[in-house]
Every structure is written in structure tokens, then in C-alpha cells.
Amino acid sequence: MEQVTLLLTASTDVTMDEDRRLLSPGAVAVRGNEIVAVGPEAEITQAYQADETIRCDESLIIPGLINTHVHMPMSLLRGLADDLRLDVWLYGYILPVEKRFVNPEFCYLGTLLAAAEQIRSGVTCFADMYYFEEDVAWAAVQAGMRAICGETLMKFPSPDADSYDDSLAYCREFLEHFRDHELIVAAPAPHSVYMTTPELLAEVVRMAGEFDVPVVTHVSETKLEVTEWLKAYNMPPVVWMEEQGILEAKVIAAHCVHVDEREIGILAKRGVGVAHNPTSNLKLASGIAPVAQMLAAGVNVGIGTDGCASNNNLDMFEEIHLSALLPKVQMKNPVAVPASEAMTMATIMGAKALHMDHLIGSIEPGKRADLTVVEMNNAHMVPRFDTTGQNVYSQLVYAARSNDVAHVIINGKVVLRDRQLLTIDEDAVLEEARQLGQRINRFFVQRETNLLDKLIAIGGLKQQETFEIQVKGHVPSVETVEEGLKSPDIRIVRQTVRDQYDTYFIFDEASLGRIRYREDAVTTEGDTESPIYSLTLTEPAKEAEYEDCVVLTRARYTAPANRSLRFYREYFQASSEKEVVKHRRRWRIRYKGMNFAINVDKVTRPEQESFFAEIKSRTWSKEDALRKASLLSELLKIIGASTDDLILHEYVDLV
Numbered sequence: 322m323e324q325v326t327l328l329l330t331a332s333t334d335v336t337m338d339e340d341r342r343l344l345s346p347g348a349v350a351v352r353g354n355e356i357v358a359v360g361p362e363a364e365i366t367q368a369y370q371a372d373e374t375i376r377c378d379e380s381l382i383i384p385g386l387i388n389t390h391v392h393m394p395m396s397l398l399r400g401l402a403d404d405l406r407l408d409v410w411l412y413g414y415i416l417p418v419e420k421r422f423v424n425p426e427f428c429y430l431g432t433l434l435a436a437a438e439q440i441r442s443g444v445t446c447f448a449d450m451y452y453f454e455e456d457v458a459w460a461a462v463q464a465g466m467r468a469i470c471g472e473t474l475m476k477f478p479s480p481d482a483d484s485y486d487d488s489l490a491y492c493r494e495f496l497e498h499f500r501d502h503e504l505i506v507a508a509p510a511p512h513s514v515y516m517t518t519p520e521l522l523a524e525v526v527r528m529a530g531e532f533d534v535p536v537v538t539h540v541s542e543t544k545l546e547v548t549e550w551l552k553a554y555n556m557p558p559v560v561w562m563e564e565q566g567i568l569e570a571k572v573i574a575a576h577c578v579h580v581d582e583r584e585i586g587i588l589a590k591r592g593v594g595v596a597h598n599p600t601s602n603l604k605l606a607s608g609i610a611p612v613a614q615m616l617a618a619g620v621n622v623g624i625g626t627d628g629c630a631s632n633n634n635l636d637m638f639e640e641i642h643l644s645a646l647l648p649k650v651q652m653k654n655p656v657a658v659p660a661s662e663a664m665t666m667a668t669i670m671g672a673k674a675l676h677m678d679h680l681i682g683s684i685e686p687g688k689r690a691d692l693t694v695v696e697m698n699n700a701h702m703v704p705r706f707d708t709t710g711q712n713v714y715s716q717l718v719y720a721a722r723s724n725d726v727a728h729v730i731i732n733g734k735v736v737l738r739d740r741q742l743l744t745i746d747e748d749a750v751l752e753e754a755r756q757l758g759q760r761i762n763r764f765f766v767q768r769e770t771n772l773l774d775k776l777i778a779i780g781g782l783k784q785q786e787t788f789e790i791q792v793k794g795h796v797p798s799v800e801t802v803e804e805g806l807k808s809p810d811i812r813i814v815r816q817t818v819r820d821q822y823d824t825y826f827i828f829d830e831a832s833l834g835r836i837r838y839r840e841d842a843v844t845t846e847g848d849t850e851s852p853i854y855s856l857t858l859t860e861p862a863k864e865a866e867y868e869d870c871v872v873l874t875r876a877r878y879t880a881p882a883n884r885s886l887r888f889y890r891e892y893f894q895a896s897s898e899k900e901v902v903k904h905r906r907r908w909r910i911r912y913k914g915m916n917f918a919i920n921v922d923k924v925t926r927p928e929q930e931s932f933f934a935e936i937k938s939r940t941w942s943k944e945d946a947l948r949k950a951s952l953l954s955e956l957l958k959i960i961g962a963s964t965d966d967l968i969l970h971e972y973v974d975l976v
């Protein structure tokens with residue numbers, strides 16, 4: 322009898338080999354990290370004697386499942402912010418938290434957490450893309466998982482690199498450290514064509530060729546991405562990638578939701594592996610990938626979970642299930658992607674998509690011993706038929722769940738035995754993840770109670786604090802003001818006409834202050850300039866009040882607004898909104914050696930009968946404010962404003 326290290330017996334071996342052999346009862350013999358024999362149980366047990374035997378009654382042995390697209394450390398952001406549009410989700414939540422919290426320890430812990438979940442879900446190999454990928458790789462090694470670890474490369478600064486030169490240097494070093502590693506393939510992962518540059522992509526292709534590793538990237542996930550590419554290059558992304566020579570590399574393309582027939586032909590011809598992420602595409606409303614068409618064209622389509630921030634779990638069985646169901650609805654055809662084909666995608670075709678089918682994806686002698694044992698004892702797995710030769714695939718794809726996974730072997734090593742994780746201290750990892758979750762939670766709760774923090778979190782804020790002294794009253798007409806401005810004491814410096822569209826975000830908690838989003842369309846000497854958008858935080862309290870209703874306001878934070886009003890609305894989630902539109906004539910003047918601005922406003926929405934005049938001046942100290950306060954009273958009289966019904970409030974409070 323031949324000695325082996327491990328022997329498994331089960332009701333059925335689902336080999337996923339070329340002939341799709343099913344062996345009932347079957348057995349697998351493993352020596353070291355390699356499968357040495359697969360066959361009927363009686364044959365194998367007669368020929369081999371093992372150091373360790375695992376008898377798996379009422380169970381199926383399947384090739385370890387292959388998760389072709391994931392961002393492992395994002396398991397720590399599970400449920401942080403859901404049901405949001407992509408920009409609010411990304412710029413409002415994911416990027417701020419990544420900027421603040423993502424470091425090597427975060428990536429290591431997050432990977433262990435995700436690995437625990439993956440192994441429990443029968444996954445033995447994953448293709449990742451994130452930051453500090455070296456730490457992701459070391460955590461995968463600790464967990465005993467096989468992985469392609471893709472170091473993210475972008476044209477923007479990222480948590481692990483200030484520039485793309487830095488990220489390329491980090492990536493090269495990482496690839497060197499893991500060259501020929503038993504479990505890990507280190508790979509460059511340019512985020513996508515739109516987050517990189519042609520030069521960066523060319524360098525990535527060179528590097529991947531030099532190290533003979535694949536290139537991990539996102540392709541045509543959203544319709545918008547494709548529309549913009551068509552606008553910029555007059556061709557869709559996959560055609561552009563082909564022209565740029567990027568597909569010369571062994572590419573693993575996540576998503577491919579919006580690819581046309583010609584692009585599908587290119588993907589097939591170039592042997593690009595596609596990672597289909599059904600839950601993520603549904604949750605972010607990206608669309609449904611043309612899986613049936615890609616399969617028909619001969620594209621290798623594997624299945625992925627994507628990261629926890631867009632899923633929110635890493636349950637491979639859920640994804641396999643959806644991979645079989647979605648094409649049926651999409652094609653209005655119940656025979657599109659049958660169960661056996663979905664199982665193929667999760668195993669041998671997933672291996673082909675990762676360019677690793679020479680090592681994994683099926684139970685065959687000579688391949689690595691990556692095996693998953695699925696029990697059939699739970700109610701949802703009973704009874705069992707063998708009528709069509711397809712029943713076992715139906716059971717795996719339509720009925721099985723992650724908690725049916727009893728044992729997992731990776732590279733010949735048992736990592737899950739009787740549902741116990743052997744390589745990860747699960748309790749400790751969960752506890753650490755809970756604690757980190759609380760820290761992240763505090764960060765966001767704090768941010769919600771402070772509008773300034775929330776403004777700063779989305780970046781681009783040039784913080785500017787100003788003190789302004791001002792007075793506001795009624796004037797009979799613009800002409801009276803113009804008449805008054807002819808006074809010899811006044812010198813007009815500049816004169817503009819503008820239309821201001823203000824939206825105020827108002828919060829029930831008044832002490833938060835309020836935020837004004839302004840579109841300011843200025844006309845100078847007859848020319849209308851393109852509008853300026855700004856965001857201003859106003860604190861509720863007035864700093865001081867002087868005679869004649871002159872007030873001093875303080876602590877205004879103003880920043881250019883570089884996103885849409887809709888973005889800010891969804892991000893700040895105000896209790897209510899008010900809109901004020903006004904036509905403003907503004908004079909910047911010098912009076913008694915000081916600068917003032919005089920505004921004459923006609924509020925058009927909500928429509929106000931009278932004209933308002935505002936006189937303002939920047940100030941720096943209480944003494945300066947006091948001196949200017951008396952000048953404001955003088956100016957009021959000069960421009961013909963009535964001083965009986967002066968107004969203390971802002972327009973938004975009047976309407």
C-alpha cells in the first residue's frame with residue numbers, strides 16, 4: 322500500500338475534471354500539497370494508507386471554491402454606509418474612513434476576518450485588490466489560503482502611496498518578496514482605466530510580464546464609465562485596452578457589466594478572465610453582466626463576491642446561486658446557465674479566469690489539494706436524487722449554503738475541520754474587529770454632531786474664518802441708492818450685477834449651524850462669467866449687536882463647492898431646506914478710508930415686494946468693528962435707507 326498524508330472519503334466526489342466525473346462513493350488521496358489519486362472509494366482505500374483519514378458521510382467533496390474578485394480588508398467596513406448613490410458612498414464615507422483608518426494593521430486584521438468567512442464558505446483561493454497588499458498577503462498565508470494579491474495602483478494618492486511612482490515602487494518590491502511563493506501570487510492591480518493613466522498601465526503590463534503574473538483590474542462596471550470613455554476616446558474601454566496593448570498581459574477583469582459584442586469577442590480572443598460579481602452589481606445598481614453571452618463566446622467567467630462594502634457578506638454560495646439565476650431572467654430563458662455551468666464558473670472556469678487552472682479548480686491527480694467538503698445533513702439538503710446526472714449540481718447551486726461546509730483543505734493542509742477554523746484564532750479576530758468597528762463608529766458619530774468635521778471630511782475645504790459687520794434695511798428703489806452713491810465722500814471701486822441661487826440646509830439641532838450652497842452668477846460690465854459655487858457654514862449665534870441693528874457675525878467657513886447640490890443634499894441629510902433667489906447689485910466702495918460693500922437686493926424667490934440694502938465690511942477686532950459700526954449708520958442714511966425698520970435677520974429667516 323502506498324503511503325499518503327491525507328485521505329478523504331465521501332458520498333460523492335464532484336471532480337469538475339474534463340469529463341465532469343462524479344464518483345459515488347468516492348475518495349481523494351493527498352500527499353503533501355498535491356492530489357495523488359481520485360477514484361471510487363473502494364479502489365482508493367485499498368491502494369493507499371494515510372496518516373490522517375477524514376470520513377465524510379452524507380457529504381460531497383468539491384474542488385475548493387474560487388472567489389475571483391474581493392477586497393478582503395473591506396470586511397471591516399461591512400454595513401458602514403449602505404443604500405447610497407455611488408458618489409455619496411465613496412466620497413462621503415469610504416474615502417474618509419480609508420484615509421483615516423487604513424494602515425497595514427487594518428489590512429492584516431480585515432484579511433483575517435474575511436479569510437475566516439471565506440473558508441467557512443468553502444473558498445480556498447481568492448483574487449484580491451486593495452492597499453498594503455503585502456499585509457493582505459501575509460494574513461492570507463497565516464490563514465493558509467491561496468491568493469492572488471493585487472496591489473492597487475492609481476493616479477491619485479492612496480492610503481499606501483503619495484504618488485503613483487511610490488505605488489509602482491511599492492508594487493515592484495511586493496512582487497519581488499513573493500516571487501514563486503507557494504500560496505501567494507503578488508500582482509499589480511491598476512484600479513481601472515479611468516483611475517490610472519496610459520503610462521501607468523504600460524508600466525504595469527511591463528512589470529506583469531517581467532514577473533509572469535496577472536494584472537487585476539476593474540472593467541466597465543458602470544454605464545457612466547463606458548459613456549465617458551466613448552466621449553473621450555470614441556471607443557469602449559475593452560477596445561481601448563486592446564489598442565493600448567494592455568490585454569497582452571494575463572488580465573483578470575472584474576465586472577464587465579457593460580461590454581458589447583465586439584468587446585466580448587476581444588475578451589475571448591485575449592483569454593481575459595472575467596470576475597462576475599452579481600450581488601455587488603445588483604446592490605450598486607450597476608446592471609447585470611451579459612454572462613450567458615460571454616460564456617457562449619468562450620470567455621472564462623469566474624464568480625466573485627467583491628468587497629464587503631458592496632455586498633455585505635462573502636458568502637460564495639449566494640453568488641453561485643445568483644450566477645445561475647440572473648441570466649435566466651435576463652435572457653427570459655430557464656435553461657440559460659444551468660447549475661452545472663454555475664458550478665463550473667465557481668471552480669475550474671474560475672481557475673482559468675485567474676490563469677491558475679494548471680494548479681487548481683478541479684480534483685485531479687497532480688493538482689494542488691484544495692478541497693471543500695459540503696455536508697448534506699441539513700433539512701434544506703434532503704432528499705437527494707440521481708435521475709439526470711445533474712442533481713448534484715442542483716443541490717450545490719440551488720440548495721446548499723455556506724453553513725453546509727464542514728471541512729476545507731488548502732494546499733494539502735486542513736484549515737477547517739468539523740466547522741472549526743484551525744489557522745485563525747476566530748474569537749480573537751472577531752473581538753479585535755468589533756473594537757475597531759467601535760472606533761470607526763465613534764469617528765462617524767462625532768462627525769455627524771459637527772458640521773465642520775463633516776465638511777472637512779469630504780476634502781477640498783479651504784477653511785476661512787471671517788468676521789463681518791453688517792446692517793440691513795429697506796430702500797425705496799435702486800435709483801435712490803445710486804443717487805446717494807454720488808456723494809463726494811464715496812469712491813466706487815467696483816460694481817457688479819449678480820444672480821444668487823442659495824439653498825440652505827437647516828438642522829433641527831440649531832446649534833449645529835446651517836450650510837448654504839450658493840450658485841453665484843456674476844455679470845461684470847455686461848459680461849456674464851461662469852457661475853461660482855460655494856459652500857458656507859454659518860454658526861447660529863451673532864457675535865455682537867450694536868446701535869442701529871448693526872450686527873457682527875463670525876465663524877463662517879467658506880469653501881468652493883466642487884460637487885453637485887444633490888451630492889451635498891444626500892450627504893448632509895438636513896432636517897429641511899430653504900431656497901432663496903435674489904438679483905443683487907453690488908458696489909465695492911471706499912468711505913472715510915475704509916472698504917465697504919453695498920448690496921441692493923431684489924429677492925425673487927420667494928418673491929418680496931421691497932428692495933433690501935445691505936452694507937457690510939470685513940473686520941478683525943472688536944475695536945475695529947465698533948469704529949465701523951458708526952460708519953455703517955452714516956452710510957445707511959447716505960443711500961436713503963429708512964432706519965426705522967432695520968432688519969436683524971438673514972434673508973433665509975425672513976422668508
Ligand SMILES: [Zn+2]
Pocket residue numbers: 390391392539575627628
Ligand atoms: Zn471591486
